[in-house]
Amino acid sequence: MEAVKPKRRTRIQTEKREIILEAALEAFSQHGFRGATIDQIADAAGMSKPNLLYYFRSKEDIHVTLMQRLLETWLAPLRELDDIGDPMTELRSYIRRKLEMARDFPRESRLFANEILQGAPRILPMIEGELKTLVDEKVEIIRGWMRAGKIVRTDPFHLIFSIWATTQHYADFDVQVRAVLGPDRGGEGRFEDAARFLEQLFIEGLKPKA
Amino acid sequence: MEAVKPKRRTRIQTEKREIILEAALEAFSQHGFRGATIDQIADAAGMSKPNLLYYFRSKEDIHVTLMQRLLETWLAPLRELDDIGDPMTELRSYIRRKLEMARDFPRESRLFANEILQGAPRILPMIEGELKTLVDEKVEIIRGWMRAGKIVRTDPFHLIFSIWATTQHYADFDVQVRAVLGPDRGGEGRFEDAARFLEQLFIEGLKPKA
DNA sequence: CTAACGTTTGTCCAATCGGTCAAAAATTTG
DNA sequence: CAAATTTTTGACCGATTGGACAAACGTTAG
Numbered sequence: 397m398e399a400v401k402p403k404r405r406t407r408i409q410t411e412k413r414e415i416i417l418e419a420a421l422e423a424f425s426q427h428g429f430r431g432a433t434i435d436q437i438a439d440a441a442g443m444s445k446p447n448l449l450y451y452f453r454s455k456e457d458i459h460v461t462l463m464q465r466l467l468e469t470w471l472a473p474l475r476e477l478d479d480i481g482d483p484m485t486e487l488r489s490y491i492r493r494k495l496e497m498a499r500d501f502p503r504e505s506r507l508f509a510n511e512i513l514q515g516a517p518r519i520l521p522m523i524e525g526e527l528k529t530l531v532d533e534k535v536e537i538i539r540g541w542m543r544a545g546k547i548v549r550t551d552p553f554h555l556i557f558s559i560w561a562t563t564q565h566y567a568d569f570d571v572q573v574r575a576v577l578g579p580d581r582g583g584e585g586r587f588e589d590a591a592r593f594l595e596q597l598f599i600e601g602l603k604p605k606a
Numbered sequence: 607m608e609a610v611k612p613k614r615r616t617r618i619q620t621e622k623r624e625i626i627l628e629a630a631l632e633a634f635s636q637h638g639f640r641g642a643t644i645d646q647i648a649d650a651a652g653m654s655k656p657n658l659l660y661y662f663r664s665k666e667d668i669h670v671t672l673m674q675r676l677l678e679t680w681l682a683p684l685r686e687l688d689d690i691g692d693p694m695t696e697l698r699s700y701i702r703r704k705l706e707m708a709r710d711f712p713r714e715s716r717l718f719a720n721e722i723l724q725g726a727p728r729i730l731p732m733i734e735g736e737l738k739t740l741v742d743e744k745v746e747i748i749r750g751w752m753r754a755g756k757i758v759r760t761d762p763f764h765l766i767f768s769i770w771a772t773t774q775h776y777a778d779f780d781v782q783v784r785a786v787l788g789p790d791r792g793g794e795g796r797f798e799d800a801a802r803f804l805e806q807l808f809i810e811g812l813k814p815k816a
Numbered sequence: 817c818t819a820a821c822g823t824t825t826g827t828c829c830a831a832t833c834g835g836t837c838a839a840a841a842a843t844t845t846g
Numbered sequence: 847c848a849a850a851t852t853t854t855t856g857a858c859c860g861a862t863t864g865g866a867c868a869a870a871c872g873t874t875a876g
Contacts, residue, residue: 406822406823408822408823409822409823412823426724426725427640427724428638428640428641428720428723428724429641430637430638430640430641431638431639431640431641431724433862433863433864434863434864434865435862435863435864443824443825444824444825444826445825445864445865446824446825446826446827446865446866446867447823447824447825449864449865449866450822450823450824453865454864454865455864455865506723509719509723509778509779510638510723512778512779512781512782513638513716513719513720513723513778513779514636514637514638514641515636515781516781516782516785520781520785523781523782523785523786524785527782527785527786528785528786528788531786548806548810550802550803550806550807551799551802551803553786553787553791553799554799554800554803554804555803555807557772557775557776557779557783557786557800558772558775558803558804558807560775560779561771561772561774561775561779562767562768562771562772564771565767565768565770565771566767568719568722568723569719569722569723569767569770569771571722571725571726571730571733572722572726572733572737573767575726575730575733575734575737575738576733576737576738576741576763576767577763578738581763589761589763589764590764590767592760592761593760593761593764593765593768594764594768596758596760596811597760597765597768597807597808597811597812598807598811599811600758600810600811600812600813601806601807601808601809601810601811602807602810603810616844616852616853618843618852618853619852619853622853643832643833643834644833644834644835645832645833645834653854653855654854654855654856655834655835655855656835656836656837656854656855656856657853657854657855659834659835659836660852660853660854661853663835664834664835665834665835817876818875818876819874819875819876820873820874820875820876821872821873821874821875822871822872822873822874823870823871823872823873824869824870824871824872825868825869825870825871826867826868826869826870827866827867827868827869828865828866828867828868829864829865829866829867830863830864830865830866831862831863831864831865832861832862832863832864833860833861833862833863834859834860834861834862835858835859835860835861836857836858836859836860837856837857837858837859838855838856838857838858839854839855839856839857840853840854840855840856841852841853841854841855842851842852842853842854843850843851843852843853844849844850844851844852845848845849845850845851846847846848846849846850
């Protein structure tokens with residue numbers, strides 16, 4: 397392992413970097429890496445382009461920093477999944493947490509989706525390392541539940557994929573979801589409806605056969 | 607309604623336009639609209655940039671043409687869903703067809719995902735029109751099945767969303783899926799595993815309560 | 817006050833972008 | 847064949863891009 401540099405930062409540096417990352421999140425999640433421009437981000441952050449490049453060496457530097465933070469936030473719900481409680485309750489909580497993240501952090505979800513869609517050119521190592529390790533770990537827990545007859549025997553990897561897919565869909569395909577549901581049902585109650593449906597689907601779909 | 611122009615085309619025009627659209631599908635699905643360049647597409651199509659622009663007036667023109675075709679292909683599986691057969695069999699077939707599309711046309715899936723992610727700037731009208739109409743129609747069929755007690759009473763819209771999400775996930779997040787499953791399980795058997803899991807999940811999850 | 821250091825910006829640059837144009841080359845038509 | 851038409855390309859353009867740089871500005875410690 398390589399030693400992490402101290403990176404001494406002044407108060408202003410800490411603050412400004414935060415402002416830039418917020419503006420960049422907005423831009424990258426909306427237009428993708430190539431679609432977003434430094435000028436645009438600098439403008440949204442309320443500073444000149446050279447000023448922004450004083451805090452981050454390059455556009456890529458901003459993106460990498462953003463992705464590193466993102467992955468931690470993104471994996472948090474899965475990390476909480478543990479062996480202690482009742483399996484069905486654990487899974488239900490996990491689905492709920494993931495759905496809440498899609499609701500509360502849609503930009504982060506889209507940023508992530510954008511990166512994966514393009515072949516994960518900048519975070520593939522993290523996917524193959526950190527993420528895979530965590531998934532493998534949780535898959536073992538789920539396998540334990542299956543062996544114990546607590547949930548139906550099925551593929552734990554695809555179970556996790558389907559939870560990711562269904563929940564993130566509400567952030568990534570938000571425009572489509574709204575358009576299809578129409579103005580009346582596309583509003584606030586949307587997430588409660590989704591939560592009810594997904595709980596029903598996964599709970600009934602995973603009940604152990606008697 | 608506006609009359610459709612005859613658009614007389616020579617043999618060469620028909621062929622070259624097809625070659626360009628194929629190259630553009632590859633480029634747009636991989637890099638998004640802004641990320642793909644005309645030079646890149648022209649190069650992949652084996653012609654000079656001005657030559658490409660002789661067949662399509664602009665980059666946007668190529669994209670629009672591509673999206674119009676895409677939507678038809680994309681909605682075909684849902685169109686086939688009808689009231690004739692057994693509800694559970696119908697739904698199972700629909701899931702299978704959608705999963706096959708994710709396997710056989712991943713670039714189309716990613717092109718679509720890219721467009722929706724960015725807020726559907728170029729196909730929102732089609733989403734609000736054609737797609738919404740079709741969904742509304744099929745939702746009514748599903749509601750009929752629920753009233754008849756053939757499947758459990760739940761939200762038909764979110765049912766459709768979850769089928770879209772889970773199946774398209776294997777095309778859109780392909781890189782992640784492969785990375786997590788590893789080289790051994792990320793190969794060819796991947797789709798059969800996914801199909802088995804999804805059938806199990808949706809069939810059991812939608813069984814009417816006795 | 818002043819030297820040192822952190823911050824900010826105007827100006828500039830090479831590369832790339834989407835797209836134009838006129839002229840050459842190839843093909844079709846009579 | 848020759849004329850008309852379609853196809854192809856090299857050269858070019860203005861706009862935008864990510865980024866460099868030095869000079870100016872602000873702040874603080876001695």
